[in-house]
Amino acid sequence: MNQTVNPGDVVVDATVGNGHDTTYLAKLVGPTGHVYGFDVQDAAIAATQAALTADKLDHQVTLTKTGHENLNHVLPAGTAVKCAIFNLGYLPGGDKTVITTAPTTLTAVEALEDRLATNGLIILMVYTGHPGGQDEADALSQHVNELDQHQFQVLRYGFINQIHTPPYLIAIQKR
Ligand SMILES: C[S@@+](CC[C@H](N)C(=O)[O-])C[C@H]1O[C@@H](n2cnc3c(N)ncnc32)[C@H](O)[C@@H]1O
Structure with missing residues (x-):
């Protein structure tokens, strides 16, 4: 991410959770850039807001308590996105029944594919060990x-020798 995201860029944290990725992205884009963050849970929005306030990063982040499938209603029309991150599944330490699901994840991914800047990245951390x-x-x-391989490069990174159901990462880069 830090090789793709530069100061001034617009980026998306599609699943803010406890705010770790949101604060990291806010530092990368700096005061001239912007992070749009989404989550469906009050607890996640509150935790992320607290983390941003503690690091004085509030002004470069817009947090919205809605599903990432609604991102086109929140991001200004025509705004290109340099990077979007999805940490799928449930909130660690939170309600394990609130999970990301295929229909809404795909709606958001497709909306972001349309908005990605050249060389922009969508990163998805994928978990298969929980129901759904x-x-x-x-x-x-x-x-x-x-x-289409002429429009996007897609890579998958994952553990080879880890037991149970290790997560893996999918990176979609716009050519
Ligand atoms: C694995 S956690 C994210 C962890 C987070 N990146 C962090 O650094 O703590 C997944 C999050 O996705 C959220 N979520 C579930 N469905 C969602 C949706 N449709 N849109 C946005 N967030 C969603 C959950 O509420 C949960 O907080």
Whole structure:
């Protein structure tokens, strides 16, 4: 991410959770850039807001308590996005029944593919070990397999030798 995101860029944290990625992105884009952050849970928005306030990063972040599938209603029309991050699944330490799901994740990913700047990146951390996780992973896999290779490069990074169901990362880069 730090090789893609520069000061002044517009980026998206599609699942703010406890705000770790949001604060990291806010530092990368700096006061001239902007982070749009989304989550469906009050607890996540509150935790992220507190983390931003503690680091004095509030002014370069817009947090919205809504699903990332609604991002086109929040981002200004025509704004190109340099990077978007999805940390899928449930909020660690939170309500494990509130999970990201295939239909809304795909709606958001497709909206971001349309908005990505050249060389821009969508990063998805994918978890399959919880109920519903494999369905979401399968839908995502089908979607990225069908992306035109002339428009997008898609890479997958993951552990080879880890037991159970380790998470893996999908990176979609616009050419
Ligand atoms: C794995 S956590 C994110 C962790 C976060 N990146 C962090 O640094 O702490 C996944 C988050 O996705 C949120 N979520 C679930 N469905 C969502 C949706 N449709 N739009 C946005 N966020 C959603 C959950 O509420 C949860 O907070």
